[in-house]
Amino acid sequence: MTEKKTTAKKKTAKKTEKQKFVPKIVAFACNWCSYAGADNAGVNRIQYSPHFRVIRTMCSGRVKPAFVLKAFEMGADGVLVSGCHFGDCHYIFGNYRAVELFEKTKKLVHLLGLEDERLRLEWVSAAEGIRWAELINEFVDQITRLGPSPLSENGKKS
Amino acid sequence: MMNIETIAKATHVNDCLECGKCTANCPISRFTDAYSPRLNVGRFIQGYAEELLQDERLWDCLTCGMCNVRCPADVKYTEFMKRIRLEAFQNGREATCSHGGAIQSLMRIMTSPTMNQNRLEWVPKEFTYSDKGELVYFVGCLPYFDAFFTDLEVNTLDTAKSVLKILNHLDITPVLLKNERCCGHDLLWSGDLENFKKLAKHNITEINKSGAKRVLFSCAEGYRTFKLDYPGYVDGFDIDVVHISEFMAEHISSNGLKLNRFDRRVTYQDPCRLGRHMNIYDPPREVMNSIPGLELVEMRKNRNTAVCCGTSAWMNCNLTSKQIQAYRLKSAKTTGADLLVTTCPKCYIHFKCAQKDENISDQIGIDIQDLTVLTASVL
Ligand code: SF4
Ligand code: SF4
Ligand code: SF4
Ligand code: FES
Numbered sequence: 118m119t120e121k122k123t124t125a126k127k128k129t130a131k132k133t134e135k136q137k138f139v140p141k142i143v144a145f146a147c148n149w150c151s152y153a154g155a156d157n158a159g160v161n162r163i164q165y166s167p168h169f170r171v172i173r174t175m176c177s178g179r180v181k182p183a184f185v186l187k188a189f190e191m192g193a194d195g196v197l198v199s200g201c202h203f204g205d206c207h208y209i210f211g212n213y214r215a216v217e218l219f220e221k222t223k224k225l226v227h228l229l230g231l232e233d234e235r236l237r238l239e240w241v242s243a244a245e246g247i248r249w250a251e252l253i254n255e256f257v258d259q260i261t262r263l264g265p266s267p268l269s270e271n272g273k274k275s
Numbered sequence: 276m277m278n279i280e281t282i283a284k285a286t287h288v289n290d291c292l293e294c295g296k297c298t299a300n301c302p303i304s305r306f307t308d309a310y311s312p313r314l315n316v317g318r319f320i321q322g323y324a325e326e327l328l329q330d331e332r333l334w335d336c337l338t339c340g341m342c343n344v345r346c347p348a349d350v351k352y353t354e355f356m357k358r359i360r361l362e363a364f365q366n367g368r369e370a371t372c373s374h375g376g377a378i379q380s381l382m383r384i385m386t387s388p389t390m391n392q393n394r395l396e397w398v399p400k401e402f403t404y405s406d407k408g409e410l411v412y413f414v415g416c417l418p419y420f421d422a423f424f425t426d427l428e429v430n431t432l433d434t435a436k437s438v439l440k441i442l443n444h445l446d447i448t449p450v451l452l453k454n455e456r457c458c459g460h461d462l463l464w465s466g467d468l469e470n471f472k473k474l475a476k477h478n479i480t481e482i483n484k485s486g487a488k489r490v491l492f493s494c495a496e497g498y499r500t501f502k503l504d505y506p507g508y509v510d511g512f513d514i515d516v517v518h519i520s521e522f523m524a525e526h527i528s529s530n531g532l533k534l535n536r537f538d539r540r541v542t543y544q545d546p547c548r549l550g551r552h553m554n555i556y557d558p559p560r561e562v563m564n565s566i567p568g569l570e571l572v573e574m575r576k577n578r579n580t581a582v583c584c585g586t587s588a589w590m591n592c593n594l595t596s597k598q599i600q601a602y603r604l605k606s607a608k609t610t611g612a613d614l615l616v617t618t619c620p621k622c623y624i625h626f627k628c629a630q631k632d633e634n635i636s637d638q639i640g641i642d643i644q645d646l647t648v649l650t651a652s653v654l
Pocket of ligand 2: 296347
């Protein structure tokens with residue numbers, strides 16, 4: 118309750134600032150499914166939020182904690198890791214590996230004091246262009262509600 | 276532009292006799308001829324400093340200080356490395372980071388002034404701590420290492436829990452800082468002075484806020500960094516710094532702290548930061564010798580000739596590192612001990628990592644424990 122009140126108060130003060138906030142989101146997409154899914158969204162001319170940058174990896178199992186941490190270090194407000202559905206990974210077990218790595222990353226991000234909602238792991242197939250677009254829209258909304266990363270002043274490369 | 280004069284003056288490189296003792300004793304040079312401290316000093320003083328800055332192998336040095344100890348001309352090679360790396364970093368050179376740079380990112384993220392970490396969730400309910408008081412226990416990167424190195428089966432937080440247990444046992448309620456940062460040791464030794472200073476300033480502010488006048492360390496690197504580098508690089512640091520081994524030894528000798536039986540033969544790894552950098556050799560041994568039943572056996576190379584754990588500052592971990600680690604673990608095993616004790620979380624992590632090599636596990640398999648964990652188990 119009290120929390121709501123204070124956020125309401127803050128909102129008026131921060132309103133102008135909030136409106137200007139454009140989230141910076143990094144999306145890691147595996148070459149064989151999710152990246153193709155994003156391509157599918159483009160080919161079908163689906164209109165969706167442009168506030169994300171895709172980084173293609175060969176497999177979601179390649180996305181080490183270091184990748185996600187680097188994104189946050191450089192000022193990302195949210196990070197999405199996406200790959201093929203279970204059973205579909207081009208390298209058979211890559212997305213199982215991705216889950217393990219992601220669990221580790223999540224713990225580190227939590228220790229750093231970032232909200233858990235800034236980090237997401239999702240499976241998107243090459244045929245799911247619509248789902249990709251919806252997912253991005255939803256994630257952009259989620260991050261916009263959270264506001265800028267507490268670390269984003271840190272964005273300039275050291 | 277690099278100031279060759281200043282570096283030479285501060286590190287005495289011009290006094291080099293070209294005797295080669297440094298290279299003969301360097302653990303890196305022992306396993307690869309691609310790296311030689313004598314050669315590096317030579318290149319620097321003979322006008323090839325720029326070339327040295329470009330050298331990939333510059334980042335191999337463990338800055339373990341073995342060469343400093345052996346040098347008859349008092350060349351301060353580790354200080355030389357530190358300064359050269361500051362220059363190299365400014366020229367855009369960087370080491371190859373282990374683990375894809377994850378740990379470097381963690382350190383740089385911690386320079387953020389606005390962060391609000393969740394770094395105290397590990398504290399067991401039965402222990403007491405406070406946010407104001409006389410003594411700060413600096414936990415350092417232990418929560419991060421614990422989360423990061425799960426696949427090596429290292430539980431670095433056991434060290435933190437043990438320290439807390441020991442302190443509470445002595446009726447001491449330490450301060451734990453919610454927003455303490457990495458001490459910056461690794462950034463400093465990999466040339467990133469700017470971010471090192473940021474971390475140092477945050478830490479000093481946090482400690483000052485707690486009102487403490489004394490900081491306790493369970494890691495060798497944090498201890499060295501606070502004791503030698505904070506006063507050297509940042510203003511306004513006037514706090515007493517103590518390592519847990521000194522602290523425990525003091526309580527055993529003058530406050531009558533008694534420890535229970537532990538019937539095992541153990542050997543001790545002198546971490547380079549605690550030993551050669553800080554000259555702390557006796558306190559850890561005093562603690563172990565005060566444990567009834569414990570038999571302490573030394574490796575052939577011990578105290579100021581102890582071999583380093585093979586990787587430093589999460590840089591250039593490579594085959595040579597693995598060879599050094601295997602070599603050191605073999606010497607630990609040949610003492611006949613079944614437990615290797617250390618006082619640095621990184622020795623612990625790197626050695627555990629080397630033990631993943633199953634082909635030689637009969638030669639290098641030995642339990643490893645932090646001194647605090649051992650002590651807490653016999654309180
Ligand atoms: S500090 Fe250690 S690793 Fe570096 S040159 Fe000297 S002996 Fe070799
Ligand atoms: S030990 Fe000292 S004097 Fe001898 S080569 Fe090395 S730096 Fe020069
Ligand atoms: S020895 Fe240390 S730095 Fe090298 S891979 Fe293992 S844990 Fe990482
Ligand atoms: S290739 Fe898509 S998750 Fe492995």
